[in-house]
Each structure stands twice: as C-alpha cells, then as structure tokens.
Amino acid sequence: MNYENILVEQKDHIQYITINRPSQLNALNKVTIEELSQALEAAEEDSAIRVIILTGSGEKAFVAGADIKEFANFSVEEGKLLSAEGHTKLFNLVENLSTPVIAAVNGFALGGGLELAMSCHFRIASDNAKLGLPEVSLGVIPGYGGTQRLPQLVGKGKANEMIMTAGMIGADEAKSWGLVNDVVAQADLMGTCEKIAEKITRNSPRAISAAIAAVNAQYKDGIDGFKAEISEFGKCFGTADFKEGTTAFVEKRKPTFTGE
Known part of the structure; x- marks a missing residue:
C-alpha cells in the first residue's frame, strides 16, 4: 500500500514504520494518524511480523508534536472529537497491539510525539533526543493520553512537573526518570532496536x-x-x-x- 506521510518496510520478522514529514519535523496531522493506524493494523494481522520499530525520518525529530494549524480554530466539541478519535485510531491502538512496538526516538519527541512514544511498549532514545509535553504553553493540555501514561512511567510528581512547566528534558534525564529504557548514540539507535527486536522474535x-x-x-x-x-x-x-x-x-x- 502506498502512503503519503509514512514509510513501511519489512525485513524478516521486523516491520519498520517511519513517519516521513521531515520538513514539518514529522508532526502528526490527520492524514499521518490515519496512515499510521492503517499500517499498524495491517502489521498486527500479518503473522510474519513479530516486532514493529516505529521512528521518524531524519536525525532531528521522532515527532515534534501535532500539526497545530489543523485545530487552532476548533470549537469545544471539535476539540473533544479530535482527542477521542486520536485515542481510538492510534494511541490506544498502539498500546493494545499484541505485536510489540519499539519507539526509536531519534530526536524531538514533543506533545503528540511523546504521547505516541509512550503508547509504544518501550522506548530507546538517541543521545540527542529531547522529550516534553509543551501543550500548556498553547493554552491546552496533552490530549492523546499524555496526562495518563506519563504518570504511569515517571510518577505523578515528575509528570506534573513536565506538564506544568512545558519544558523539555534530555535523553539521559528521561532515562533516569524511567521515561526511556536506554540511550545510545544516534548512529547506533536502529541497530540497538534491531538487536532487541531480534531477541523478541526468538520467543513465542x-x-x-x-x-x-x-x-x-x-x-x-x-x-x-x-x-x-x-x-x-x-x-x-x-x-x-x-x-x-x-x-x-x-x-x-x-x-x-x-x-x-
């Protein structure tokens, strides 16, 4: 299947899904969310695929947030629908897949990007990664599960700090908080994820x-x-x-x- 904003490739039992909007720092828009949903559901139905590695194109960003231009003028009801559809189509879908999903966080993971990474079963970050939930600086809160999944991973206090300050943290700090599993050099990121994926594929x-x-x-x-x-x-x-x-x-x- 041909996609506009994502790249999909399979090698042996590993499916690679790359968000490919480098000029927009891989920001999530409706089309990208829909395409990710379709690709993930197709991978789930393919018994040959035993691990999914999800990443962003380039070396700057995993996903630098949602495409704000799409919802800047939304009403209250439109805002609720945007959040609800995102949960159903993508973020809850990822979390509940029976196929493990590894987030290869290769740069900025902000807002919806961090929420997407947190939906994955675990996260490996490059040493240049920056993670944060800046939504309150825009007058809104994380709407794709960030207020729920972040406390599960780092605890209530740290989650409140990240959300309320709208600040970014580096990869090493994210690891110390438990937000990412490991931090490696940018050049080693995919190789590290592949080694983990290969170990997973040996199991039932x-x-x-x-x-x-x-x-x-x-x-x-x-x-x-x-x-x-x-x-x-x-x-x-x-x-x-x-x-x-x-x-x-x-x-x-x-x-x-x-x-x-």
Missing part, C-alpha cells in the same frame, strides 16, 4: 501477546491485573507455542515458535 508470539495483555490490565479501570494474569497464563497452556517451548526445553533444543 502467543506468549508475548498474553504478556502485553496482562501488563496492560493493571492500568485499566475495573480490571484486576492479577486475575488477568491468571487468565492469560492459563490460555498459554492451550497453544502450540507452549507445547513447542516445553518440548524443546525437555529435548534440549531451541524452540521453533509458529505463533499458534
């Missing part, structure tokens, strides 16, 4: 999907995360991957998982 896709569901359950209202874990744990026993994994262990060989 069914078990990884179950683990994502169990971890996410902790953060959903009205759901007991421990009960969700018990349920997902039990389901694994009915999979071909479980039979292959345990048989391979007994036979002292490497398993070959099919995702079934």
Whole structure:
C-alpha cells in the first residue's frame, strides 16, 4: 500500500514504520494518524511480523508534536472529537497491539510525539533526543493520553512537573526518570532496536501477546491485573507455542515458535 506521510518496510520478522514529514519535523496531522493506524493494523494481522520499530525520518525529530494549524480554530466539541478519535485510531491502538512496538526516538519527541512514544511498549532514545509535553504553553493540555501514561512511567510528581512547566528534558534525564529504557548514540539507535527486536522474535508470539495483555490490565479501570494474569497464563497452556517451548526445553533444543 502506498502512503503519503509514512514509510513501511519489512525485513524478516521486523516491520519498520517511519513517519516521513521531515520538513514539518514529522508532526502528526490527520492524514499521518490515519496512515499510521492503517499500517499498524495491517502489521498486527500479518503473522510474519513479530516486532514493529516505529521512528521518524531524519536525525532531528521522532515527532515534534501535532500539526497545530489543523485545530487552532476548533470549537469545544471539535476539540473533544479530535482527542477521542486520536485515542481510538492510534494511541490506544498502539498500546493494545499484541505485536510489540519499539519507539526509536531519534530526536524531538514533543506533545503528540511523546504521547505516541509512550503508547509504544518501550522506548530507546538517541543521545540527542529531547522529550516534553509543551501543550500548556498553547493554552491546552496533552490530549492523546499524555496526562495518563506519563504518570504511569515517571510518577505523578515528575509528570506534573513536565506538564506544568512545558519544558523539555534530555535523553539521559528521561532515562533516569524511567521515561526511556536506554540511550545510545544516534548512529547506533536502529541497530540497538534491531538487536532487541531480534531477541523478541526468538520467543513465542502467543506468549508475548498474553504478556502485553496482562501488563496492560493493571492500568485499566475495573480490571484486576492479577486475575488477568491468571487468565492469560492459563490460555498459554492451550497453544502450540507452549507445547513447542516445553518440548524443546525437555529435548534440549531451541524452540521453533509458529505463533499458534
């Protein structure tokens, strides 16, 4: 499928999705959000894809925010709809994919860009990355999950500080806060993400999907995360991957998982 604002490439079991609006520092607009949604859903349905690496084109920005020109004149109801549709089409979609998504944060991750990175299952940042939620400087708040996911990752106090000051933090500080998993040189970013992705691809896709569901359950209202874990744990026993994994262990060989 041809896209206007993103690039999609597959190598072995890894899908690479690159937001490609370098002249706009890869800012998110409606078209880009729609295209990302379509590409991610297609990857989710492809059993050959076991990891997705999401990044921005160039060396300046992952995503430097939302395209403000698109909503500067919105009404209250239009603003609510913008946020709600973004949650459904992209940000919640990413978080709940059964295929792991690694954010390769290769520069500015601001506003909607940081919210997109936080929706991913984890984040690796280049040493030049700058992260922040500057929305209050525009008279609005983060509307794509930033007020919810940031406290989950860094705690309430740090999240309030980032949101209320509208300031940016560097990659090393983001790592110390737990906002990113690791920081590497710009030249090593994709290679590092690929090494992690390759480790993931060796494991059971069914078990990884179950683990994502169990971890996410902790953060959903009205759901007991421990009960969700018990349920997902039990389901694994009915999979071909479980039979292959345990048989391979007994036979002292490497398993070959099919995702079934």
